[in-house]
Amino acid sequence: MAGDGQMPEAASPALEPLDEPECLRLISAGGVGRIGYTGRFGPTVVPVNYALYEGTLVFRTGRHSPTGEDLRTGIEHAESKVAFEIDEISPATREGWSILVQGSAHPVDSQAERASVLKSGVEAWAGGDKELFVRVIPTRITGRRIRRTGPDAAG
């Protein structure tokens, strides 16, 4: 910690990069993540409930929802570039981690693939007809963890 130019504070934060296996371990339980993409109104970020399934992040949306329409390009086999962010941050301690998965969004169109991703068990919390499964196929997975160390911590 010495000599890194940080401001002296009661508890100074340390930012650690996380390697890919650790990122995958942290996101393997599924839950709420945020999908980011460029939509009709520019950059867009919305929370979705996801599952990690066969190395992809699977979530459900409405085929005619804004997200569903933005992620369906209308061109067969064409995929949108997306970001998927998952974090767990405690406001009380200001500690936590965040993972950023970057890749492409693949709308599940075939019956065979749909039958496969159904096994992920993922549900959409928002309800309604969330009949479109989308898989995020990662091309880049990065993460970081914030820990706080007190002034007396050995460093």
Added chain:
Amino acid sequence: MAGDGQMPEAASPALEPLDEPECLRLISAGGVGRIGYTGRFGPTVVPVNYALYEGTLVFRTGRHSPTGEDLRTGIEHAESKVAFEIDEISPATREGWSILVQGSAHPVDSQAERASVLKSGVEAWAGGDKELFVRVIPTRITGRRIRRTGPDAAG
């Protein structure tokens, strides 16, 4: 069919849009939000600690961090289009709300403006030299709330 601890399937979710005053009320306390933008590796979403200040969302980042560099276009007065998402979602009840602010990211360059936004009191939780203030100037604010109704819903 009460299932203790388990999410009751019978409680069906209702999605309500939130109007702009309600969105602003929900995000006025500040805290952790996620900024989304198109960076060097495509769509990018990262958590930042923000404050609502004079109708803009203010956060701090490193001038030479990936986010700082991606949001500084290098062209004076040019601004990046961004999304800023804030939510509060309970995994236990699967209820909550999310707000999406879309607009432009304005890096604070002048000393006068910097002196002004310092009053927001916003800090970067990740530490380090977070000397760049960025203001997100909203052009579109939308939000939604998920409530669960039905035989097993609480309340």
